[in-house]
Amino acid sequence: MSDYSKTIGFIKEVFGNQEFTPLAVPVFAGNEKKYMEECIDTTFVSSVGKFVDRFENDMAAYAGCKKAVVCVSGTNALHMSMMLVGVERDDEVLTQALTFIATCNAISYIGAHPVFIDVDKSTMGLSPDKLKEWLVKNAEIKNGQCYNKNTGRRVKACVPMHTFGHPVRIEEIANLCEEYHIELVEDAAESIGSLYKGKHTGTFGKVGAISFNGNKTITTGGGGMMLFNDEELAAHAKHLTTQAKVPHRWEFRHDHVGYNYRMPNINAALGCAQLENLDKFIASKRQLALEYAEYFKNVEDIHFFTEPEGTFSNYWLQAVIFKDKAAQQEFLQQTNDNGVMTRLIWELMSRLPMFEHCENDGLENTIWFADRVVNIPSSVRL
Numbered sequence: 001m002s003d004y005s006k007t008i009g010f011i012k013e014v015f016g017n018q019e020f021t022p023l024a025v026p027v028f029a030g031n032e033k034k035y036m037e038e039c040i041d042t043t044f045v046s047s048v049g050k051f052v053d054r055f056e057n058d059m060a061a062y063a064g065c066k067k068a069v070v071c072v073s074g075t076n077a078l079h080m081s082m083m084l085v086g087v088e089r090d091d092e093v094l095t096q097a098l099t100f101i102a103t104c105n106a107i108s109y110i111g112a113h114p115v116f117i118d119v120d121k122s123t124m125g126l127s128p129d130k131l132k133e134w135l136v137k138n139a140e141i142k143n144g145q146c147y148n149k150n151t152g153r154r155v156k157a158c159v160p161m162h163t164f165g166h167p168v169r170i171e172e173i174a175n176l177c178e179e180y181h182i183e184l185v186e187d188a189a190e191s192i193g194s195l196y197k198g199k200h201t202g203t204f205g206k207v208g209a210i211s212f213n214g215n216k217t218i219t220t221g222g223g224g225m226m227l228f229n230d231e232e233l234a235a236h237a238k239h240l241t242t243q244a245k246v247p248h249r250w251e252f253r254h255d256h257v258g259y260n261y262r263m264p265n266i267n268a269a270l271g272c273a274q275l276e277n278l279d280k281f282i283a284s285k286r287q288l289a290l291e292y293a294e295y296f297k298n299v300e301d302i303h304f305f306t307e308p309e310g311t312f313s314n315y316w317l318q319a320v321i322f323k324d325k326a327a328q329q330e331f332l333q334q335t336n337d338n339g340v341m342t343r344l345i346w347e348l349m350s351r352l353p354m355f356e357h358c359e360n361d362g363l364e365n366t367i368w369f370a371d372r373v374v375n376i377p378s379s380v381r382l
Contacts, residue, residue, distance in 0.1 A: 002327060004334045007302070011340050011377055014288070022366055023341040024215040024317060026378045030277050039080045047242070049265025053244065056225070057273050063200040064084045065208075065227045067234035069272075070263035071241050074189040074211025077224035079107035080261060081207035082157055084226075084237055085183035087112050091156040092148055092181070092359075094134070096126045098348040100209075103187050113153065116350050116360035121244035122163050123308045124319075124369060125168030127161035128176060130269070134361050135180050146180045148156050151359075158184040161203050162191035164375070165316035166307055170196050172206045177205075185209070188227070192217050195312040202227045207237075212267075217281055217380075218274035220267040284380045285315040292318055292376070301327060307374075318378045325371040332374060345373045346376045 024036075039045050052070060060068040071077050087093060089111035095103055097116040107114050118130040139146050139155060146155040158177050159166045170186070188194075191201040192210050199267030200206025212223035228234035244258030253284040263271075269365045289306065296304035303321040307313035323326040328344075335342040349355045350363060350368050 001121055002213060002301075002330055003333050005338075007214055007295075007299060007333055008073075008338050008340050011335075014291060015377055015379065018338055021340045021377045022379065023343060024378045026214055026219045027277075027281065028273075029202065029382055031273040032270055033278060034260070035273050039266040039269050046264050047262035047264040047377065051272050052263060053269040055263075055268040055275070058272060058275050059210075059225055063203055065200070065203045065229050066179070066231050067228040068238045069226045069234055069241065070222045070268060071226065071261040072263055073102075073222055074146070074209055074213060074224040076100040076241075076261045077209035077211070077226050077257075078102060078159070078185070078187060078189075078221075079109050080184045080237060080241060080259065081209050081226055082106060082110060082112070082159070082367075083240075084233055085157055085185055085206050087156045087183075087264060090153055092130065092151070092153045093157045093159055094155060094160055095159040095187075097343060097355075097360060097363055098124065098163060098345050099187065099349060100189070101158060101349065101352070102189065103161055104123075104355055107159070108354070114349065114355060114358050115148070116355075116366075117220045118361055118365050119163070119369065120169065120362050121365050121368075123166055123168045124163040124305070124373075125166065126158075126173060126198075128169050128172035128296055128366070130175060130346050130361055131158070131176055135176065139180055141181060142370070144181055144184050148359075155158065155180070159185045159187050161187035161189070162194060163316040164305075164319055165191045165194050167191060167194050167196040167201050167311040167313065168335045169308075170201065174204050190216065190316045191314060193278055193314040196311050200227075203229065205228065206233070208310060211276075212271060217285070217316050217363050218271065218278050220263065220271040220274070223263050223267050223271060231337060243304050266324075272358070280382065282314045284382060285318075286313075288378065288381065289313075289315045289318060296320060302331075307323060317375045319373050319375055322371075322372045323351070324373065328372055330375055335376075343375050344372050
């Protein structure tokens with residue numbers, strides 16, 4: 001049995017020797033109270049108010065896309081994104097089993113079926129090599145649309161996830177999607193501020209989805225956002241997420257089945273303040289990654305996971321990789337017993353009862369990661 005007391009001591013020291021070292025906590029170091037008090041003072045705490053528009057505009061400018069549309073959660077953003085690109089009941093959506101359940105829940109809300117493709121060892125995200133293998137073997141194009149030769153179902157979308165903020169090889173995935181007439185929706189829930197070859201994640205596909213949950217790099221308490229380079233599609237998204245109400249001063253008319261996915265102004269106010277400090281937060285996380293990398297290079301049988309080549313990662317959650325599952329479990333036991341919060345990757349989607357019947361390609365690398373990866377404390381330090 002390995003003794004991880006030295007590593008536990010190092011992590012505690014990095015975070016100021018607290019009695020308990022959490023995994024990731026939000027930091028409020030700017031205008032959060034000021035902006036939220038303004039909402040209260042003006043009574044604009046619900047879905048109408050200047051901070052909603054400002055947050056959308058500020059985020060679009062930050063990400064370098066044409067439009068951004070807020071919603072209540074990252075899950076909402078994924079659900080709406082897939083609907084906007086035309087995913088329908090009984091379609092198939094190519095994605096990864098190494099992801100948070102929101103990805104697959106959003107697919108299921110539509111009545112579509114996930115197909116799980118393996119991840120890359122270098123990114124922990126969807127592998128374009130494995131994607132190409134699956135498409136060559138299983139896909140056919142009929143009338144300009146992609147179909148699974150085995151099930152007969154339409155393959156409508158591909159949803160890669162930038163795991164822990166590390167960008168996937170998104171250009172190669174985008175090229176494959178174009179070749180096979182598949183819509184690309186990026187699950188950028190964890191990767192705000194992360195770049196692939198200088199371009200913000202979430203802006204390579206038709207729609208990208210971001211999460212602002214409480215433990216994300218910036219938070220609105222709960223919230224999400226969609227990123228667009230198609231202004232008409234963004235306007236349609238805004239319409240659908242606000243109950244599809246036709247604008248009128250006093251009448252309530254609706255022209256579509258809409259959704260109450262509106263982010264309240266008070267949450268958007270929090271987001272505006274958080275976004276002002278996003279670059280500082282990412283700089284802190286990247287400095288933490290450097291310190292971890294320097295420490296773990298001298299620790300036998302523990303590998304610190306670093307950003308893939310050609311990317312700039314926000315290092316949302318820091319990750320280490322063990323030699324085997326036994327070592328992983330022992331580290332989890334010792335750290336959590338001694339006041340350092342660590343955790344596994346989410347249970348693989350392919351192992352959950354709702355999705356265990358879904359097609360997959362064997363998931364060799366996915367399973368390898370699941371048996372070895374541990375997330376370690378990753379909070380911003382200012």
